[in-house]
Amino acid sequence: MTQKNRLTGGLIDHTKPLEFKFDGKSYQGYEGDTLASALLANDVRLMGRSFKYHRPRGPLTAGSEEPNAIIELRTGNRQEPNTRATTAELYDGLTANSQNRWPSLRRDFMAINDRFSQFFAAGFYYKTFMWPAAFWEKVYEPIIRKAAGLGSLSMEADPDAYDKGFLHCDLLIIGAGPAGLSAALTAGRAGARVILSEEDYICGGRLNSETNALDDMSGAEWALQTLAELQSLPNVRIMTRTTVIGAYDHGIYGAVERVSDHMAVPADGAPRQTLWRIYSKQALLCAGSTERPIAFENNDRPGIMLGGAVRSYVNRWAATPAQEIAIFTNNDDGHRTAADLTAKGVKVSAIIDTRTDAPTSEHATVLAGAKVKDSLGRLGVKQLSVELADGSIRNVSCEAVAVSGGWNPNVHMTCHQRGRPTWHENISAFVPGPDGPPGLSVAGSAAGIMSTHGALTSGAKSAVSALKSIGIKAKAIRTPKAEDAPVNLQPYWYVKGGNGRAWLDQQNDVTVKDVKLAHQENFRSVEHLKRYTTLGMATDQGKTSNMGGLAIMAELAGKSIPEVGTTIFRPPYTPTSMGVLGGRAVGKDFHPTRKTPSHFWAEEQGAVFVEVGNWLRAQWFPKAGETHWRQSVDREVLATRKSVGVCDVTTLGKVDVQGTDAAEFLNKIYCNGFAKLAVGKTRYGLMLREDGIAMDDGTAGRLAEDHFVVTTTTANAVSVYRHMEFCRQCLWPDMDVQLISTTESWAQYAVAGPNSRKLLEKIVDSEFDISNEAFPFMACGEVTVCGGLRARLFRISFSGELAYEIAVPTRYGDAMIRKLMEAGKEFDVVPYGTEALGVMRIEKGHAAGNELNGTTTALNLGMGRMVSKKKDSIGSILSERVGLNEDDALMQVGFKPVDNKEPVIAGSHLMAKTGEVNAKTDQGYITSAAYSPILESSIGIGFLKDGGNRKGEILRAVNPLKNQTVLVEVVSAHFVDPEGERLRA
Amino acid sequence: MIINHPILGPRDAQEFTYLGDASLINRPDWQADDAAKQFYDYQYLRDNPAGEHRELWFHEQGDRSWLVVTRNTVTHEISKVELASDVARKEGRSK
């Protein structure tokens, strides 16, 4: 395996060869290579096919701005489409494939598109696929997606993990080129907490690609020396392979660290990437600049690339794109390229310089005032057709072209909060405007300071002033003596004449012709130009193309570039994987899981669990032989109603309310009265929202004059607590009331059924009398259990049976459930889950989440009279609104199917027995339904217009989703024990 | 965003939940003659300025303080942060 285009030197390790495969063929590169540099060294210039026309393409750049050399990296479940070969770090065994071609990169069937290019011009989709509309999704889009496009997904789950993390610093320096390094050293020596982030895997930026000396060192050597000092400073954190992707509010920056992308497989336990949230007091953008091309006819052939990229490949990676290279330039950079190539022994066929006053060169023939009219070569450039200053044509042979059109400062981060760049005439480029993110300053070529000397000194100076603004004194480092050439450039955006197939945006296949067409069709705003032509979209976001498009648009409109303006940039700076945004929150780790105190015991019992918010609750407890969930649930309901059942109700929210005004506070937040509740008693409470709609319900038990325990529904525990704090702090700040959540502190079990008291008498210590007389319905109190453990007992019932809730400190919850089961054996005690709980509450007609659904009032719930008019409480005034109190207001009632073999389905709407079924004839809806094993029938509760006066009426319960209509009878919602005798027994 | 908590200093907005216009502190008198109208206005009529806005934030994952944050809704600049209980007292609320 020969690396035909490999040179000597560079920042690669020639002693460490690495094997890799591209499109199935094996090659060799060296440690320090990128995939692109290694392929070029192997004389491979063709690396991809273009998006729309499937034109052969090679790398244009040597960095993250790359539009062309986009490949699929790795195989199998780690296959990653649309990866830039120019930034993919080479590792041993790397496998990559080209994309958007069939059957092969060299012979791509879809290249036929290029022949029909006149049909695919700007706006093609909008104009062509207009009609018929139904064809878009089924016909056009699939075809377009197949033909045009980027890489393919593996369709397998990503096997790798991603981390998230948080960092803090005084000064975040974005980019470790000459400006960033001198800023970091300045700030580091001053003792400031510095984060220096660099997207490349080595620091130095252009210092690694240019041959200018810094003092008596090469740029790369100075970078290494500076890095060594920075590494010795504990207050400086150097983060390579880390791209700052966005500038967010108040000094927060997002950064992606590619921890393992340069390895075949991440180390065990290590993430592939980490998303860092960086809190900075000040930030300094030293992101450098991006070179821009000059458009000419067929300027997209493989081998035609940017001059700076050619210097990077030759100097840093010791890989020349070809043995003979032509140079096309409008500024002095082209001459620098010629010098570097000659020094490396690469032949320069000509320097084609658009400037009539171009300097001469000792390295090659300079064609002053000339321009490239066209190029030849099917899968790679072979020859240029050059128009000389006198109008004659000269053919220049070459296998690569180094194009230099000037540099655009990387202003992206300064636009992330809608800052607008301003035009800088001297360098013919946009520079950061004055309205960038607060706390962000810019140095080096990102600020339009284009010389190495300028970058070094502005980096140091900017660090000093950024630190000064946060009270840290720093002294600018002595910067080494470095190149300080002025920018000598003649703005030149594209070569006129020809067919207009001069590429501006190579990633989106947008040509000069497309921009002209957009102008002709009256698109005047740059934003419209962008969207109509797709210029500047996709993975490179127009880093190399936007300026050319703007310049042509300005020319056509007869305006200056600053008058036309520019589009601005949004995060992320470079493409960011979805995986890293998700972090570790995938699969079962998507949200934390809350386990009840009886969880481990319930697992042992083989319980089936259901997610209720973050909680896992036992849904039912299947017994051997039960094959259908209904068998388990029916059994649990019947056993509880017959004898006794136990259910973990810890998930209900509990709020400890204390203070001398605690009772008055509850009076304000509940619509019913609480001030007169006696100590040792519990009361049902309904909370309204201020608009009069029911918010939540629960109970409040008074443990002492100044101490209540409030319960909330499981779902609303957090929001009710928040609301209570709002009432306490914002509405009644001088009430003596203190709140704290105790949901997790107590393991609470409902013990329900006719034998519940008998069971609890075996648990509650004998000195506490829990007889019906001493501890009647709605009593509450502090007791001890099992020989002295502190506990709370509430005589409340959700099932309608004689029932209690017993609470013990959570660590004893596991022991408590085991104790209850053991003590309950003689009563055939059963554990019951949320399904049986739901069945029993529907049988009893108790409202729950389905009824407290954010649209219902106390009146709807049949509790209209509970809303006290004698006191101020949240929601009482607006609950009186006329619209909420119409004569035919919805009222909660029960429903039974006329034929008890038919099911009642929650969500069904209620319609008259005959007549039309539509929204106008809607009478209400069913909110909850269940099979009642006691009644041996499906039952439901719901809301019916004027429901209280319609008992006995037959209606249709219509469920269009399930295509089902059931005749139901309106009944009382209290199916079981309507007089409430059982719970008072 | 960073909210400069009056007790705790700068805190990430992720720790907070947002409620809305700080005028929610000014809950009307339930016994006023036109209580119904006042409550209607209180509940439904809010300004929605593009610019400076006083709003209520709850430090739910922090010290459980309700704060009144004066924030520019266009630039996100936060010019003032106060404890809501202090604001409420200043505006005459008590029990």
Add this chain to the structure above:
Amino acid sequence: MHSLQPITALGGTEAQIDVIGDVTISECPDWSLTSISARLGAEKTIATVFKKALGIAFPKPMLSGTKDDITAFWTGPDQCIVEAPYTTHETLAATLATSLKTKASVTEQSDGWVRFDLEGADCFATLERSCAVDVQVMPVGGVTRTILEHLGCFVLRRSDHHFSIYGPRSSAGSLHHALVTAARSVLAQK
């Protein structure tokens, strides 16, 4: 003495301890917690009775105070949590309710929380991957409440390389998983 056997938040009879490289993550079940909230008007006078009852000054915002094996840490305006060994102070809440009567609302919080301790040089890198707290500059004795694994948690710095995390007990498994995963990630990146 009652007959019920406690379990730890992670569900064991013994505390779980994970040693991962240079950080040890320990479940610490043996602590009793009591929240103290000053009554209205007692915000200042609470300090005296509190000091008298516990020998510790009422903690200032974001700080804690320790005397012998009892620590009090700030949790909110005029509010703190007192932490003491469970074996000797299981009913600390009841005791403090008596001694701070009329000055404070006292609530047992022992089982509302799970405590994990992180000890060792890698506790910083582990916490960096867990929460937004600037643990590097947090003073010894510092405390703050923040989000960790989507959960509201207290982070306390006990000494140079020793932090405690208090998270909601019901989510102990998720919190433990997050901390252990972060520590393993740190180790794997060395």
